[in-house]
Amino acid sequence: MSFLKRSFFSDVLTVVHKELLMILKDKRSRIILVMPILVQTILFGYVDTYNLNCVEYALLDEDKSHSSRLLTAAFDGSSIFVRTATLQNSTQIADILDEKKALLVVHIASGFERLLVNKKRAPVQILIDGRNSNVGSTAAAYAQEIIQNFSRSPAGKHTPWISIEKRAWFNPNLETRWGIVPALTALLAVIQVLSIAGQSIAREKEQGTFDQLLVTPLSPGAILLGKTLPPVLVGLVQSSLVLLAALWIFQIPFAGSFFLLYLALLIFNFAVVGIGLSVSAFSQNMQQAMLYNFSLLMPMILLSGFATPISSMPWGFQIATLANPVRYGVELAQRIYLEGAPFSQIFPLLWPLALMACLGFACAAYLFKVKL
Amino acid sequence: MITFPRMLAFIRKEFRQMLRDRSSLTLGLILPMTLLLIFGFGLSLDVQDVPVDVVLEQNSPLTRDLFTKLALSPYLSPNLTSSWHKAENDLRQGKCQAIVRRSLKEHADGREHVQIIVNGRDSNTARIMSSYLESAISSWAEQRATTFSFQSSPPKPRLGKAEAETRIWYNAAMESRYFLVPGVVVLIMTLIGSLLTALIVAREWERGTWEALTATPIAKHEILAGKIVPYFCLGMVGLFLCLAAASFVFDVPRRGSLILIILDSAIYLLGCLGLGLYISAATKSQFLASQIVLVVSFMPTVMLSGFIFDLKSAPLIAQYLACLFPATWYVELLQSLFLAGNVAGLVLRDTAMLGLFAFLLLFAACAKMQKSLE
Amino acid sequence: MEQAATTEQKRQKSPTMTLLFEAQKIGKTFTRKNGETIEALVDLSLKLKPGSLIALVGPDASGKTTFLRIVAGLLTPSSGSLHFDGQSYAGQCPKVLSQIGYMPQKFGLYEDLTVQENLDLYADLKNVPRASRPKRYARLLELCAMTPFTQKLAGKLSGGMKQKLGLICTLIAPPKLLLLDEPTVGVDPLSRRELWEIISELQAESKMSVLVSTSYLNEAEACAEVLLLFEGHTLAQGPPLGLCQLAAGKSFLLPANAPTCPRDLQAWLLDQPEVIDAVPQAGDVRVIGHRNEQNNSCLSAAKMVPPRLEDSFMLLLKQQMGNVALAAQQAIAQVATPPRSAQEPVICTEHVSRHFGDFVAVNDVSFSVFPGEVFGLLGPNGAGKTTTFRMLCGLLAATSGSLRVAGIDVRKTPAEARRHIGYVAQKFSLYGPLSVLENLEFFAGAYGLQGARRRQRIAQVIDDFQLTDWLGIAAQELPGGWQRSLAMAVGLLHEPEILFLDEPTSGADPLSRRIFWKRIAALASQGVTVVVTTHFMEEAEYCDHILIQDGGIRLAFGSPAEIRAEAQKLNPDVTSMDDAFIAIVEKARSQKS
Incomplete structure (x- = not known):
């Protein structure tokens, strides 16, 4: 059949078309590719915040003086503190905190006003539930600020000879959401891109279609590439959904270039698919592919710097994150989105990803050929 | 209708299959270890040794003095630079977390002008950094006010100063590890409980073993028991590993009763197993089941349970939504049992909720486990 | 109350007491996703006495499996009643x-458990008392000669062994009623014979009744009663001898004379108006038809023979299906056979071996296949047929030896060789969720068909295989027979020079097997080389050459007539291909041990 002019390109397209059909044919899987992404973006955008905008507190005012009422009013008047209980004596404190009825207790001991009038230090006890140390320390800082402001001389905020100006670049109000939602463009897609790539070869093995595919004259390269592009496409579509939510629902200003963002996401998705395909070629059946992929996914997400800063990790873990594609994806998405980083600045993040993509494919191709 | 030897035989079979499959052991034992390692040693929300660039555009003794002051802090590791451009680049690339800069231009009223610039990308660190730097600089300024005596000393206060005296309960050292490690227990229970079981009924459908099984006199609650017991045991092994690691490796205090922790974990695990089996029996497809479990069980556990992110600041609707996931109750319960002690009211309420979830989910799984091909 | 009383009376009066099982007017309807209802069973009635053996036969989708599932309590009938030992039940x-x-x-062996573990599990599930187990195990394992393999993983057994293991797992607690759904599909004649020996021995021991569905009509012929189903309706019911009489006076044997091969003669006969059915048999052609004494019929030279069950079966089915079947057969255009000249062999293997670790799956096998030949690869389960097959298709590398397919060294350039071959796997292995058309389009692309030629080829195979009505249906939802057609259509899309078919007819009813072989005959006459494996030994008659393999070693090679002659030397009673095969394999095995 030498008259059949075979071109690599059309072979790849053929496989891509089939893979897309396999992924998108079932209505249930179409839903599972779109709905969770949207729900999670919205949910995490609203829920996942380190900004404390509501601190429930309980008051124990043993002084019951003018000053203590003023201080109480300062707490109640703040937009953050919400009083959930007013205590009568200090034996109640333990109960309130234990049962999580309040995150902190403000305890004004009797003699508070007297100490103030006598120009002495007047302590106010803040008892905090430290079970979540992060929330606890943030709440403590807020309470301290209110108490400091209360006793600050009206003359000025700082000592007069200096003025301090605080500025946060790229996120002036320091909203957690501004950091998280752009990061989600890369992060959320990983989960399903890895799953789709992971099952693509394993499923053919389990269902016996692999042989049928291999007896066709398609070259292993064309099959592999054909299996790569669909999850990459799905990943880009999912990222776009998150991007739209970031722009329209959360109204986070986009500072960078869309071209660069998509270039970064593209390379990122290739790197992730490379890992997924390697696992898939290695696994004997779908169950193995899914479980191994998941065992990789968890550490990759946790060590991405998404939930906790990489700079707070110990040295060894910081080194380990260098081999984690998700780390680069998250940082790229944030930097392009929020900072508008130009190509020259993101290049140091792009080349490791590109390298990982190449290694991933070399590995997948090797495993794939070994099976032949 | 339960025939004991028959049920035992089925349990034995599930055990064998579980133990023979390397991938489920990877997920059941190796992943928990990795997670413990990551959460116990790797992840931290605590800010320390943060690199800060101090920009020194004119070599003034004042700026040098400020630098020395900042360098004394255990939280900061300041770095002196003369180039504004370099500092800006460092901040963008994450090489430094904040910039402190003395402004060149004099303030209109003749006061010194100091800028603190942070990168808002990681808002949590940025917020902590900027307030920390602010207080460090202002305390420095107070000290120096007399030494340099730029202006008249500050006006005498009319009143004494109210001072916050902060006491952190349950976690005085503010170690984030103390709440992350109990959190890992929740994650691992969820993973073993729902992800592994989501595959095992669907697998029997996909591999065609379901038909022969249903044609035997085995009752559906016996099948349910057979599917639950091995993974329950695997989950409990995971739990004991975590508990041992929490006490001996990570020194997390355990102020509540060990028995309560184990009991409540068992109840939660049963709920997860019920959820996994229900999804598996309902979808009959391994791929779909695993995706659904990720969405309805795993992601909410990480994001919505209060495990990392506090729920009180979330919109009300999200808080109500979170109540629908057993993980939310379990996280609260475990953190309390580890760090606070046996808080009667909270433990009772949360245990009751977990029990309710476990009952409903197991019931649903049993109902869905139909022994017919229709 | 009253009703209960009357049934009680009835039970005492009627002979139901002696019945083990009774199904009365069982009906079953399914609703498809699109709201369409399908009647899978209509008013099926059946009585079973203890110790009886009844066969369910019928083409694809005739309701055999549905009925067995209803009896097993896995499906609830839509109408009718079921009684077992006088007790009514449903579900x-x-x-x-x-x-x-x-x-x-598809028996549910747990492939990751060992043989012994599978046995233990089913013994426990069926509450077999521990005390009686060792004896029962020993007996069953001995019956199927599996005693040495108890510690082997079930997944590692060959197809025939798996089937035997499935059977003894089912029999571990002696049942009063045994239901078998196509127990011999994909099982070689030797194992098939063994399976039936196990069943009949146990039946003699314990008086159990057996209800078996099968597509082998010679198996059904050995049963006490046969039930012929067609689209849920009962076409015929009764003892096989009685059913055979339907074809009395219509069965003939027509000898094929030397230059014409039986395959071509059969193909020609099938196109004759008075012929209902024709099938090669031991060098001749068996014909069912109406001999019309007046005109010079093609049957006038034929010898009348006693009818067999398959003849009646074909007769009844063709009456029912009428034009549909006819159209399917006639859609296959018959081309006059071009003269076969001695050409270069299109497949040539020399001293091919394949090892898996210490295990030698194929040991020093050599053979050649010439263009336009139908080549049969026969052997018991686990004989190394599939390994040979996979090596020829380039799916597996040979450990040693040379393999040339279409003049290309498969070991060196497998991709190049694949372009010339079409491959139809044993198990349905197309993309289940994709529709028929999508599958065709994908494989057309995969074989590099483009533009007008692609459209033309797709249209052609759709037409050839009459897939027009199914184009939009997901492949996994097709009835079994149509799945086989689709798999063939895919294999032929790119007009391959060589077509590899791995057990293409396993589980197929006689009717679809006729259509299949007619198509193969047509292809061979067009010069396509066909390599086929099968467990239906009478189908070996369609082949030009046969290779019999066992234990990875070549046992016999030659034309069907030569093989039969060789077997007759071993055992003069051999007449059919089935017997010949068994004689040759058993001889080799006894020599080995």
């Missing part, structure tokens, strides 16, 4: 189920 009823053994078509 799950533990008391009844514990006395019924059911072996589904």
